[in-house]
Amino acid sequence: MGKIQFEIPGDVQAQQRPKFSRMGKGVKTIDPKESRDYKSFVRLVLLNMLQLN
Numbered sequence: 001m002g003k004i005q006f007e008i009p010g011d012v013q014a015q016q017r018p019k020f021s022r023m024g025k026g027v028k029t030i031d032p033k034e035s036r037d038y039k040s041f042v043r044l045v046l047l048n049m050l051q052l053n
Helices: 033-052
Strands: 019-023 026-030
Touching: none
Parallel strands: none
Antiparallel strands: 019 026
């Protein structure tokens, strides 16, 4: 698989640390809202770029 290079418009946002909480014997991981939103934005930009090519 080759490399894909694309540009994300706007300011760069650093990845935030996830939050962990116990649920019985397991652990639940929660991605902060700002990180989730930025990842969704990057995914959207990539998908739009791939559809145009």
